[in-house]
Amino acid sequence: MRWIWIDRILELERGRRCVTIKNVSAAEDVLHDHFPATDNRPAMPVMPNPLIIEGMAQTAGIMVGHAGDFKEKVILAKITKAVFTDAARPGYTIRHTAEMDNFSKAGASTHGKTELIDPNTGEAKPLAEITLMFSHIDHNMAGLEFPEHNFVFTGQLMEMLEASGFQSPG
Amino acid sequence: MTMTKDEVFAKVREVLEEALGVDEDEVTPQATLGGDLGAESIDYLDIVFRLEKAFGIKISQAELMADNVLSDPQYVQDGKVTDLGMSELRKQLPHADLDAFDASRQVDEFPNIFTVESMVKFVQGKL
Numbered sequence: 343m344r345w346i347w348i349d350r351i352l353e354l355e356r357g358r359r360c361v362t363i364k365n366v367s368a369a370e371d372v373l374h375d376h377f378p379a380t381d382n383r384p385a386m387p388v389m390p391n392p393l394i395i396e397g398m399a400q401t402a403g404i405m406v407g408h409a410g411d412f413k414e415k416v417i418l419a420k421i422t423k424a425v426f427t428d429a430a431r432p433g434y435t436i437r438h439t440a441e442m443d444n445f446s447k448a449g450a451s452t453h454g455k456t457e458l459i460d461p462n463t464g465e466a467k468p469l470a471e472i473t474l475m476f477s478h479i480d481h482n483m484a485g486l487e488f489p490e491h492n493f494v495f496t497g498q499l500m501e502m503l504e505a506s507g508f509q510s511p512g
Numbered sequence: 513m514t515m516t517k518d519e520v521f522a523k524v525r526e527v528l529e530e531a532l533g534v535d536e537d538e539v540t541p542q543a544t545l546g547g548d549l550g551a552e553s554i555d556y557l558d559i560v561f562r563l564e565k566a567f568g569i570k571i572s573q574a575e576l577m578a579d580n581v582l583s584d585p586q587y588v589q590d591g592k593v594t595d596l597g598m599s600e601l602r603k604q605l606p607h608a609d610l611d612a613f614d615a616s617r618q619v620d621e622f623p624n625i626f627t628v629e630s631m632v633k634f635v636q637g638k639l
Contacts, residue, residue: 419554419557420554420555420558422531422558443561444561444564444565446557446560446561446573448557448560448573449554449557451557451558451561475554475557475558477554477557
């Protein structure tokens with residue numbers, strides 16, 4: 343099983359940009375643990391920020407993988423920056439826009455903005471700015487070896503790529 | 513226009529502050545990237561990308577760090593760099609001070625050869 347924290351890919355430009363969305367639902371258990379009611383205040387269900395970062399990592403990771411024809415094993419290696427200015431509540435849609443800064447044999451760096459789309463007005467407002475680093479782990483400096491098959495781009499991520507209307511490598 | 517060493521240092525310091533999240537006063541010429549500034553392996557790639565952008569140069573990680581040497585069994589035996597390996601490192605890393613490392617040659621101490629000063633020298637050699 344793998345956690346997928348994006349629902350659909352809207353745009354995918356080779357080596358340049360990827361846009362995805364994630365609908366925040368009250369049906370997701372994690373929201374009810376974050377944060378439950380206390381004696382002093384009512385429940386405040388919001389999408390945990392680490393999961394929003396994971397959604398951006400999946401968005402940017404697909405862009406990095408796509409730039410290398412999904413041949414490299416692309417692993418999130420560093421969260422360079424993650425600054426949040428709002429909270430994602432049920433009923434809102436999260437939109438991740440990732441852009442490529444650098445891409446090399448060893449890895450890639452990306453930056454992106456995450457927005458909240460208001461369910462009433464359709465307007466987008468800033469939620470976070472997230473800058474990430476990815477490693478192509480078969481080219482890691484330590485010379486470590488990993489399984490030959492690409493265990494990153496398989497199953498759900500590739501199914502989502504196809505369901506969103508983009509061609510998967512398989 | 514040629515940049516002075518101080519100008520190169522100022523830009524390198526800015527790159528390291530951003531890549532490693534360290535304060536300006538921590539980035540002294542003698543500070544080691546791994547030991548003093550806490551750089552991990554992915555940070556070196558981040559530093560390469562940022563140096564390329566800051567100075568408008570193209571850098572391969574191998575020419576900056578000679579990481580290809582340490583993964584080659586003819587240059588490393590039992591966790592230590594061989595005579596042949598030291599000779600190759602000196603050839604590939606003219607910007608680094610290898611004398612202290614030569615005393616131990618322990619591979620796990622290799623990251624300590626990369627000081628802020630060595631980054632400045634490397635960039636100057638590329639400009």
